[in-house]
Amino acid sequence: MTPSPGMETGAIACRPLPGTGARQRREDLAMLELQGIGKSYGAPRSWLGSARNQRTVLQDISMTVRPGRTLGLIGESGAGKSTLARIALGLLAPTSGTVLFDGTDVANLRGRARMKFRRAVQPVFQDAAGALNPRLGVEAILSEPLYLRGIAPSERPDRIKAALEAVDLVPDLLRRRPRDLSGGQRQRIGLARALLMEPSILILDEPVSALDVLTQAQILNLIKDLQVQTGLGCLFIGHDLAVADFLCDEIAVLDRGRIVEQGHPNQLFGAPKHAYTRQLIKATLRPARVSK
């Protein structure tokens, strides 16, 4: 199959973020585990004992995001991907099941321990424009995580500069606002902001869906390089099989709130077991396989 343009051509140079260092790859250590996650929206009519208003969107989802690995969650619109992303980030409570961060149920985390979890698991969303405060300039946007981490003001400019370099942006952009950036630049700023939190895990919710194919390839290479460099674990959420194939070590296929198949991309694309996976592959116009 044909690789998407730019995907296989020279990965963007990696520069370590200051203070991030190159983390050890700890392949066997589970960092974020979702165990039997279920989610229903809408309040039950409890006084009638009826659940007529409730709609179940996730059922019995179990997956583990490990350091240095990228797990993909693929499904069509409405399958429940963003709901799962919000649960993994601790922004939404599951109706059933448990999210474990380094072995601890995040529902029981309070105070500093909860802040540590929220810092360690960082999102990168599809809509970078919506995720960046439009009233702030890039410098203020990138200062925020450093402020939250208690980094001294005197240290912030160097860290911001290095973060910009890490995502291949020039310091000139610091004075601009999100609306004055291209989609790709905004996504890089979103990535830099997440990285400045020194996360263990990135939740990539459709991170390149809004970008043209060349910019997609650059951002995907960047994510991959940064992951190798820092040992980050990633949960990639999306619908694009070619992107998942390029980025992921393992892919789970989500159909109407249930994982119907999970495996290595070669197995999944080469010999899909479930009818829904076959349907997804067939519906994709010749997904580009990219050599790893």
Ligand SMILES: Nc1ncnc2c1ncn2[C@@H]1O[C@H](COP(=O)(O)OP(=O)(O)OP(=O)(O)O)[C@@H](O)[C@H]1O
């Ligand atoms: N706050 C909410 N209240 C009620 N229903 C919701 C809420 N959020 C999402 N849903 C419903 O849950 C289902 C799953 O939505 P979700 O956004 O998780 O899917 P998705 O796979 O991310 O879709 P897309 O790729 O289109 O963003 C959808 O039917 C949606 O309408």
